Amino acid sequence: MRAVVFHAHGGPEQLVLTELPDPVAGPGQVVVRVHACALNRLDLWVRNGLPGSRLPLPHVLGSDIAGVVESLGAGVDAAWLGRAVLVNPGLSCGTCEACLSGWDNLCPQYRILGETAPGGYAERVLVPAANLLARPECLDTITAAAAPLTFLTAWQMLTVRAQVGPGQLVLIHAVGSGVGVAGLQIARLHGARVIALASSEAKLARARELGAEFTVRSDAPDWEKQVRALAPVGKRGVDVVFEHTGAATWEASLRLARRGGTIVTCGASSGHAAVTDLRQVFFRQLQVLGSTMGSKAHLHRIVLLMARGALRPVVDRCFPLAEAAEAQRYLDRREQFGKVVLTLDAGAT
Template sequence: MRAGYIENHGSVENIKIGDVDNPRIGNLDVIIKTEFAALNRLDLFVVQGWSGLNLKMPHVLGSDGSGIITEIGPDVITDLHVGDRVLINPGIGCGQCSQCLSGRQNFCSKFSILGENKNGTYAEYVKVPSRNVLKIPDSYPFDKAAAAPLTFLTAWRMLVSQAQIKSGEYVLIQGGSGGVSTAAIQIANYFNATTIVTTSSDEKTAKAKEMGADHVINYNQIPNYAKVVFKELTKKKGIDLVVDSVGTVTFNTSLKMLRPGGRLVTCGATTGPKAELDIRSIFWKQLKIFGSTMSNYQEFHDVMKLVLNGKFSPAVDKVFKLEELQDAERYLGESNHFGKVLIQI
């Protein structure tokens, strides 16, 4: 089958398009003919590699995907059939440990993400456990279905499960043009919060407002935006909840904008993982900092129900062909996109 893969770590130029072996189904698996797949920053990190990442090469990239079931394992007992249209939950637990059996799959010691430690979705066919697929309505488009899972499940767990967002709160979303951030804008609106978004251009500002953001700040035009947020937008109250997956560049500013008792939730660090913190501000203001990774299966189903019912709509920026995967990854790395970048298989 045709796939986008690497044979060794390095730069985007290491990504190849060619033939790899078809996946072999397991007793509890399904095989999906992929229609669309979505890019994530994780792709770039996997291509670069990190200490302790030991992949069996060639390694197929890609976490998100949608398609049609073509084969079902003999021990699958769920209501799935060949020909079903499905989207994929990219977070995979072992399904047997105490964490998985208690509904905390993302705490499983063997938890992994498609495209990270397992072959992913940039291929004509992908194998996943049957518990990791969700049927989608005939009317729901494959491109939107591929764009939704990782970003919406991540944002839902961050805002709802971890930070426990409340109606009427001021929620600030750093770097509001990526997949997780555009999902977070919609989720915050769903809970009747006032959303404040930072972004890098007038074009992205307009798109964030179209997405439903109440206030959008172009940080290139207003580098000292923390004062604007505090004095003008929150009337000196401060922010109740900050969503920060940017990391080094924004983390201290995010903490500074929080009101006493405020919360910060993070799922990533695209500009780097290290920041120098004034610990005094954390204990004096009694701040809460939450880490969040992916979601459990219940959270995935909760937010996907809202997506498939039209309450949320994944933002799709641009669609590339599989043969253009290198160009797509470069485009993602330039951070000029708004929403998800997709691959049509």
């Protein structure tokens, strides 16, 4: 099969198109013919090299996969064969306490496709049958590929960790990113009011179309003051800060949260060594919550809401598999609103 791999950590020039052996499904597994695979910033981090990671090379990136089930291993329901699917990117043992309690993303063996397991920058991918979800008819293949990782991440951040509710004020950083787009929609679905931050007027206009009530340019030197000047914010602050940018915004996020408010974070794209003034945390009784991915059960709920039209992935631009390096460069320039997707099938729609 064709696949894009890297043999050494470094820049996007390390990505090369090559041939790899076709995967073979074992018991409980399936082989999915990949039609589309969305990019995530995780792809860039893994390609560059994560601290302490000893990843077997060459490696295939790609966490967000949509395609068709091509072959089945022993014990897999034959009804899956030939079905259009999207793939849950979280891999877990399925038998430990965390998995059985519905927190499979806390499994000691937890892995993510494309991070520490071969991913979707390839014509075929091997996954457990438990990770399959039937693709709703309302989603085309490319849009379906834009759904799993970011919506699963944002769902856990807002509904499980922060427990966002009607009327709450939610500040969303980098709203044009995949997780930002998902967070905006999920917050609005639960009745929250959203303040969206982005680096361009075009992105803010798109955010307003998705339901953001207030928008502020994050590249303005006084963006924090502009947020504070909004009538619902004032001296009170916001109920929830949706953080994933890290060092560049962390101190402001702490300051902007109301007394007893919540900062929930899933990433640190601007740097992980953020400064925390602990007085902000204990005097104002803030909740600082970490969040990574979400349970397999959550993605079933998310896909059901997509089937009903309540949530919808946003695709910014598509690239063919052979242009994976250019797709990553485009993502790294942070010009997109929504997801960047690789297409692997000429008929993918």
